[in-house]
Amino acid sequence: MSDASPPVLRFAPSPTGLLHVGNARTALLNALIARRRGGTFILRLDDTDAARSRAEFADAIAADLAWLGIPPDLRVRQSDRLALYADAAGRLTAAGRLYACYESEEELDLKRKLQRARGLPPVYDRAALRLTEAERARYAAEGRAPHWRFLLSQREVAWNDGVRGPQQVDTASLSDPVLVRADGSFLYTLPSVVDDMALGVTQVVRGEDHVTNTAVQIEIIEALGGTPPLFAHHNLLTLPSGEGLSKRLGHLSLSALRAEGIEALAVAAAAVLVGTARPVQPVASLDDLAALVDLSDISRAPARFDPQDLASLSARTLHLMPFAVARRRLLAQGIDAGEAFWLAVRGNLLRFEDAAHWWRVCCAPLAATAAAAPEDVAFLAAAAAALPAEPWDGSTYGSWIAAIKATSGRSGKALFHPLRRALTGEDRGPELAGLLPLMGRARVDARLRGMQEPL
Ligand code: GLU
Numbered sequence: 306m307s308d309a310s311p312p313v314l315r316f317a318p319s320p321t322g323l324l325h326v327g328n329a330r331t332a333l334l335n336a337l338i339a340r341r342r343g344g345t346f347i348l349r350l351d352d353t354d355a356a357r358s359r360a361e362f363a364d365a366i367a368a369d370l371a372w373l374g375i376p377p378d379l380r381v382r383q384s385d386r387l388a389l390y391a392d393a394a395g396r397l398t399a400a401g402r403l404y405a406c407y408e409s410e411e412e413l414d415l416k417r418k419l420q421r422a423r424g425l426p427p428v429y430d431r432a433a434l435r436l437t438e439a440e441r442a443r444y445a446a447e448g449r450a451p452h453w454r455f456l457l458s459q460r461e462v463a464w465n466d467g468v469r470g471p472q473q474v475d476t477a478s479l480s481d482p483v484l485v486r487a488d489g490s491f492l493y494t495l496p497s498v499v500d501d502m503a504l505g506v507t508q509v510v511r512g513e514d515h516v517t518n519t520a521v522q523i524e525i526i527e528a529l530g531g532t533p534p535l536f537a538h539h540n541l542l543t544l545p546s547g548e549g550l551s552k553r554l555g556h557l558s559l560s561a562l563r564a565e566g567i568e569a570l571a572v573a574a575a576a577v578l579v580g581t582a583r584p585v586q587p588v589a590s591l592d593d594l595a596a597l598v599d600l601s602d603i604s605r606a607p608a609r610f611d612p613q614d615l616a617s618l619s620a621r622t623l624h625l626m627p628f629a630v631a632r633r634r635l636l637a638q639g640i641d642a643g644e645a646f647w648l649a650v651r652g653n654l655l656r657f658e659d660a661a662h663w664w665r666v667c668c669a670p671l672a673a674t675a676a677a678a679p680e681d682v683a684f685l686a687a688a689a690a691a692l693p694a695e696p697w698d699g700s701t702y703g704s705w706i707a708a709i710k711a712t713s714g715r716s717g718k719a720l721f722h723p724l725r726r727a728l729t730g731e732d733r734g735p736e737l738a739g740l741l742p743l744m745g746r747a748r749v750d751a752r753l754r755g756m757q758e759p760l
Contacts, residue, residue, distance in 0.1 A: 312344035312507045316370075316377070317497065319351040320362035322552030324369045324559050326610060327512070327542040329576040334510045334539060336375035337577070337595035347504055348377035352384045353491050369559040372569050374591050381504070383496045390491050393499045393529055394484065397455065402528045403484060405451035406433035407444045429454070429480035453485035455494075455525060462520035467510065467537025467600040474520035482521050498522050502531040510600070513538040537600045540580050542610045550610075557612055566656040570594070570626075571619035580608020587621040590630075616655070623654045631660070640664050649739025663735060667743040670758040671730045677755060681723040684713055688724060689753035695746050702738035727752050 314335040318328060339346040348370060352358035363382070370376055383390075397403035408416070417427035433454070436444075444451070459477035466472045484495040501509065501522075516538045523533045543549055550556040562572055571587065574594055578585045582602040588594045628644040631651065635642050638661055650663040665672075677685055691708045693701060709724075710716060725737060728749060734740075741749060751758040 310507075312339060312342050313347065313505050314339045314344060314508050314510065315347035315349045315501070315504065315506050317349040317351050317500075317511075318366055319354065319357070320359055320366060321354070321357040322362060323365055323555060323561075325550045325552060325555075326557045326559070326562075326572060326576050327550040328552065329369070329373060329559060329572060330539065330542060330579075331511055332370060332375060333373065333573055333577050333594075334537075334598060334600070335508075336370075336373075336377075337591065337598050338508065338510065338600075339378075340375075340591070341595040341598070344507075345378045346375065347506070348380045349500055349504075350380070350382035350384075351493060351497070352382050353387075353493070353496055355384070355490075358384070365560060369563075372559065372563055373573055374569060379504075381500070383500065386496070386500065386503075387491070389499050389503060390496045393495060394453065394491075397484075397525075397528060398453070400528065402456045403453050404433055404456060404481075405441075406454050406483075407436070407441075407449050407451050408433070426478065427480075428478065431481065450487040450489075452483050452487045454481040455484050455521070455528075457481050457521065457524055462523050464519060464523060464533065464536050466516075466519075467508075467535060468539055468603045469513075469516070469537075469605065472516070472519070474517075476520050476524060479521065484525075494518065494521060495525065498525045498529070498531075501534055502526060502529065506534050508535045508537070510537045510539065512541050514541065539600070539603050540605060540608050542576070542579065543607045545609055545611045547607070547609070557610070562615065566619075566658060567615050568619040568622045568657065571615060571622040574622065575610065575615060575618055579610050580604050580606070585614070585618065587618055587625055589625040589627060620655045623657060624652050626651055631657075635660065635664070645739070646743055649743065650735045653735040663740075666729050666731075666734070667740055670760060671752065677723060677727055681727075682755075684715065685723060685727050685753045685755075687712060689750050692746055692750055692753075697742040697746065699738060699742070702741045705741075724753075727755075 316332040316335050318324065324332070336346045338344070348367065350358075350363050350366070352363065367376075367380065394403055413429075416430065420427045457476040457479060459475075461473055461475050463471065463473045482494055483492055485491055500506075519536050519538070526533045541549060544556065555561075559572065563569070570591065573591065574588050575585050577594055577598060581599075581604060583597055588597070628647045631647045632642070634657060635647075640661060642664055646664065646667065647660075650660055653663070654660055688705075688709045691705060691712065693705060706720070710720060713720070722732070725734070726732065728737060728744065729740070747759045
């Protein structure tokens with residue numbers, strides 16, 4: 306593959322649970338590399354395990370990727386592609402690289418125990434290759450269906466891992482892997498390899514739990530006449546306790562984080578940057594995050610992920626959010642706000658939905674305002690009297706405050722707190738300087754005097 310040709314990457318989850326932050330790390334690394342280099346990002350649903358795969362998880366995965374901002378360019382599912390795998394299995398059998406085995410699980414277990422007892426590695430002894438025709442016929446007569454193993458070439462297989470650097474595995478140290486079960490169903494390995502070849506995948510970025518599969522996969526690809534893609538195996542995310550994340554146990558699922566109001570871009574930044582040489586930091590866009598992706602920056606140690614950090618990262622992500630992005634989301638809630646509103650409030654948001662609250666504070670009568678404290682009534686009336694004429698802009702607040710300060714003699718909290726309470730109904734919030742022009746003189750005047758506001 307020449308470096309200039311657009312790459313093809315894929316994310317290949319099994320639809321057996323909800324995606325968690327660790328899965329998002331894999332998905333994002335693939336999608337962002339594709340995005341940065343003008344390539345293709347494929348969602349491949351590894352659903353050959355019919356008993357555990359569910360359509361609702363497949364739909365949830367697609368929804369999660371869309372939420373993260375990385376919808377795939379192409380979506381395939383392995384259950385639609387079984388003929389391709391059968392064809393590949395046929396070719397491997399014809400080439401003498403796939404062979405029938407008849408051992409039961411119990412027999413294999415016993416073999417491994419004996420090997421261990423003799424201090425030998427528990428590698429499959431290839432006894433099936435030595436079966437006579439008579440023995441095969443007997444198994445067939447007994448109705449024993451074979452499972453099928455790939456004949457490894459027992460050599461050093463090397464690849465240059467995008468994260469881990471040069472890797473070498475002697476496949477003589479591995480058991481010939483079972484590719485097809487006795488019931489004819491495929492284990493993960495062959496479909497994965499066949500799809501990577503058929504879909505022209507140029508680069509496989511996945512968790513380091515797959516490092517041990519890589520030498521086997523390279524051998525199978527070569528046996529099928531293909532060229533291996535580039536492989537990169539990233540460290541896995543763990544909980545702060547060191548416990549691994551589990552799809553089955555529903556750890557840190559993306560849908561739960563979404564329901565909590567955590568920003569997708571914050572989840573993305575955390576998922577991609579934790580456990581790398583770069584600090585976890587908020588970003589303004591996925592393109593900015595893509596620019597920070599560097600596989601060689603990824604640490605070899607597990608990456609500890611603390612969910613406690615997400616709320617603050619999410620807030621800091623909102624503080625950077627460009628108006629164009631916020632505008633789309635505000636419009637979806639029926640809020641047609643201008644950039645001045647967004648710039649006035651974004652630095653104060655913990656969650657995006659807080660923006661709707663501040664919109665109402667600026668542009669609609671306050672639902673419930675506590676009456677001003679008796680000692681503030683006259684002060685607020687004087688402040689109302691000092692309001693400058695419109696038009697108002699960013700400097701209005703400063704000159705108004707200077708005037709109130711001079712006439713009232715108040716300063717600090719005694720000055721600012723009653724104003725904020727009267728104008729917003731709250732003790733804290735965005736800078737009043739930004740809110741004032743949005744509220745307009747009539748509304749501000751009414752609130753200061755405790756009178757009926759314009760609608
Ligand atoms: N379905 C596999 C998994 O979720 C895919 C592994 C791969 O990327 O090759 O672990």
